[in-house]
Amino acid sequence: MEMKFGNFFFSAFAVLIVSGSLHAQVVIDKVAQSTMNFQLVSISPIASAMGDAYTAVGTGADAVFYDPAAMADLGDKTFNIAVDYTQWIADINYYAGAIAWNLKNYGAVGFSFLSVDYGTINGTSLNPLGGYIDNGPVSGVGAYSIGLTYSKYVNTQFMVGGNVRLVGQSLGSNNFINGMSTTNNVTKLAFDLGVKYQTMFNGFRFGMAIRNFSSDVKWQELNEQLPLTFTMGAAIDLLDFVDKNHDKGTGLTFAVDVLHSNSYSERVNVGMEYRMLGMLALRGGYQTNRDIQSWSAGIGLNTTVAGNDIQVNYSFSKITQSAFNNINRISVAMSF
Numbered sequence: 001m002e003m004k005f006g007n008f009f010f011s012a013f014a015v016l017i018v019s020g021s022l023h024a025q026v027v028i029d030k031v032a033q034s035t036m037n038f039q040l041v042s043i044s045p046i047a048s049a050m051g052d053a054y055t056a057v058g059t060g061a062d063a064v065f066y067d068p069a070a071m072a073d074l075g076d077k078t079f080n081i082a083v084d085y086t087q088w089i090a091d092i093n094y095y096a097g098a099i100a101w102n103l104k105n106y107g108a109v110g111f112s113f114l115s116v117d118y119g120t121i122n123g124t125s126l127n128p129l130g131g132y133i134d135n136g137p138v139s140g141v142g143a144y145s146i147g148l149t150y151s152k153y154v155n156t157q158f159m160v161g162g163n164v165r166l167v168g169q170s171l172g173s174n175n176f177i178n179g180m181s182t183t184n185n186v187t188k189l190a191f192d193l194g195v196k197y198q199t200m201f202n203g204f205r206f207g208m209a210i211r212n213f214s215s216d217v218k219w220q221e222l223n224e225q226l227p228l229t230f231t232m233g234a235a236i237d238l239l240d241f242v243d244k245n246h247d248k249g250t251g252l253t254f255a256v257d258v259l260h261s262n263s264y265s266e267r268v269n270v271g272m273e274y275r276m277l278g279m280l281a282l283r284g285g286y287q288t289n290r291d292i293q294s295w296s297a298g299i300g301l302n303t304t305v306a307g308n309d310i311q312v313n314y315s316f317s318k319i320t321q322s323a324f325n326n327i328n329r330i331s332v333a334m335s336f
Contacts, residue, residue: 034263035217035224036169036188038116038143043084043096045315045329049298050271051285053255055233056196056207057273061098061333064112064149067209067231069161069194071110072151074102074335077309082333089292089324091119100149107152112163116143123172138172145190157199163192167214167226190214190226202244203237203251225262233257249278265289278302283315292321298329309335 044062047054055067060080063070074080079101086094098112123138144167151161171184191214196207212226235255239246257269271285281300287293298315310333317327 033224034227034261035219036143036167036186037227037263038094038169039114039145039167039190039212040227040229040261040263041086041088041094043086043094043114043329044082045084045298045313045331046273046281046283046300048317048327048329049283049285049296049313049315050255050273051269051287051296053233053235053257053269053271053285055194055209055231055257056205056235057233057253057255057271060335061100061110061112062331064098064100064110064147064163065096065114067161067194067196067207067233068110068149068163068192069151069159069196069209070207071100071149071161072102072108072153072159073196074100074108077335078102080333080335082331084331085329087325087328089319089327093117093119098149107150108161110147110149110151112145112147112149112165114143114145118142121172140170141172143167143169147192151194157197159196161194163190165190165192184219186217186219188214188217188226202240203253204234205236206232206234208232227261227263229259229261229263231257231259247277249275251275281313292319292324293327294318294320307336311335 042048042052043065046062047066058066058070059073060071061082079099081099082097084096088094094116096114098110100108100110102108118141121138121141123135124132125135127133145165147163147165149161149163151159153159166187167190168187173181173183190212192209192211194207194209196205198205209231211229213228214226216223216225233255235253237251238254239252253273255271259267267289269285269287273281273283275281279302283298286295296315296317298313300311300313302311313331315329319326
């Protein structure tokens with residue numbers, strides 16, 4: 001019965017993948033015209049350090065931002081909490097967090113949030129005599145996402161899950177020559193779906209996710225789509241080829257993600273992670289088809305205090321354009 005149930009979900013997800021891919025092909029001429037693209041920024045230093053090749057790697061609370069199915073992978077812990085900070089380009093800062101609650105046979109439920117601080121942005125208006133007028137700092141500019149997640153092991157190897165998120169963005173107001181003004185605020189419901197399958201071969205696992213599925217957003221008279229993204233990822237433990245009996249806290253993971261989006265052409269992310277005795281993790285990755293990003297690296301430290309697992313992670317992402325600073329991310333996670 002469990003296998004039939006799993007096959008049903010897998011088939012349903014495959015239909016969504018094919019249908020969504022066809023839809024994305026139809027609107028391929030709208031590349032770089034999606035809106036609310038703050039949802040494309042990676043917020044986990046674990047994922048970003050591995051070049052965002054994370055769909056098949058992620059587990060627990062942080063996975064809700066990549067493949068919600070993987071949130072069910074909580075081991076024997078009841079709760080997992082993760083808090084993330086991203087120092088983005090142009091003085092933009094991302095604050096994110098998630099909590100996952102393991103309900104054992106009933107699956108896992110989670111709550112997540114994302115807040116974007118755009119810093120100080122000056123507004124302008126048309127000058128009737130020509131040019132623009134500087135109206136000073138715009139108030140209330142920012143973006144956010146609040147989500148609920150459910151995921152479950154269908155059997156001992158197969159997971160399914162999904163997010164329902166309230167997504168909002170405020171871009172201030174427009175002042176017109178006739179003295180009228182309009183606000184640029186929008187709120188939408190967005191949905192994410194994911195599956196993850198763990199095989200019995202050398203730690204090989206793969207996952208698929210659809211993110212940012214929603215109706216169109218209307219800015220003034222222009223209809224735009226959210227950055228709908230389809231991701232397929234796979235990962236394997238290379239150390240298993242050498243020593244299948246190695247310590248479970250030690251491993252060498254190689255991961256690859258392939259992305260298709262209505263916002264850009266196909267991308268490939270590649271990453272690696274070396275874990276030592278469950279205490280130290282060294283990571284590196286590379287992203288293709290990016291305008292300003294290329295390679296990344298990071299480190300993770302794990303310890304146990306009073307039976308609670310505590311993890312601190314950091315990542316550095318190289319920015320290839322000299323006009324922007326490099327990107328730093330840090331997170332703290334706890335399982336208990």
